[in-house]
Amino acid sequence: YTWPDLAYDYVEEFLWLELTGFAGIPAVCAPSSGNPDGTTPSIQAQWLRTAYHDMATFNAGVGGMDGSLFFELDRAENIGAGLSNTRNQFIKHISKYTPIPDLIAAGAVVAVGQCGGPSLSFRPGRVLAAGPGPSGVPVPTGTLAQHTAAFQRQGFTATEMIGLVACGHTLGGVTAVDFPTINTGSAIAPFDDTRLFDNHIATNYVHGPSVNPLVNGPAVSESDARIFSSDGNVTMQSFASSASTFNSTCATLPVLERMINTVPTGVTLRDPVVPIPFKPRDYLLSITPAGTLNLQVTADIFGPSVISSNRVVTLHWADRQSTKCASGACSAAFISTTSNAALRNGNTLQSYKFSVTVSAAASFSSFWFTVDEVGNGATVTTQNNGGGNYPVDDLVVNVPAFSCGFFTGAGIARITTAV
């Protein structure tokens, strides 16, 4: 990774730093333990089902994760307020770098992780379909032969079908309002006895009692029972006897990762977006009304247990002609620090904000940071973008004092930017 990389930076900040609040929508996988209460929908379950329904119509290189689902919500196979709720949540997060199908895939990653499931990797690069695609999401009244053929069309073997359905149906349940003949009881008939992403979908099934309405319901719609027993229960028994087999099948085999990475021919996914432990963010070089140059940047330190009140982070820079900083005077302390201890996968973030102003004649050519972990000078490391420093382009500079933007009418804005 070399800074700046606008597409990577945006997605990293979206997914790991949670800067747009996406991962905060389903706040917790609540109740985090114990029985589902039968009334509270699970946002995580809705997000995971959304991903499957988008992928499920994939056929010979056409369709897959392309967001076409949101053009297809009026189809009977896509019944349920969960899917339209999800669309309404996701559209607020559309950006140049996070189109709808990437949001659907990221939603599955977030949902599985938040409920205690495996950490799935997220590769961006999906492309939104121009409109609805073919139909073909499996329905509970389908026969085993129909389901096996549908999963084969989606790219999964008969055994992988068992894994994919179990990995999906460990979350959520069947709603009475949409499937009144399957769920004749409370609002939501859960698939297993916890709301977590765990192997209880298998332990309940193998050892009983299974509350799963697609296992113990009207025979015509017992699709889970038909699928789970299709190999003589071998796969479900392996899941029931080992939580780690279940988790690794869902992730590493990887049925869920393959599900979200099933894209139309011609679409190439980018590398997985991994968190960058040290990265500049919110960089802005601008001209002040006084004619001086101001550089603002925030240094993010990310990972488990990174929050520290002792750490000293210092910004250093080289001027444009590289003459004025010879004395080493070109450095500055941060003006504020903020921290967030509640990010995905047990990660934390501490951010250090800098703002320095120099004469236009001196300007900046690059910057870097030193990090003194305990603040006593004993362990100082340098963060310099892999050796080349973080570059500054001072050829075209923004002038915020003479820039403005406002709405002139519904959905119409006038933006004036001075450079």
Ligand code: HEM
């Ligand atoms: C033969 C294949 C499948 C059939 C027939 C099927 C059927 C169903 C049905 C009838 C529901 C209830 C929906 C509602 O009441 O809103 C449901 C929910 C769900 N399905 Fe499937 N499903 C299949 C495969 C999958 C797969 C492969 C996944 C994901 C990997 C998945 C994920 C989910 C999730 C998470 C829910 C719970 C949604 C919620 O609680 O809001 N399903 N499924």
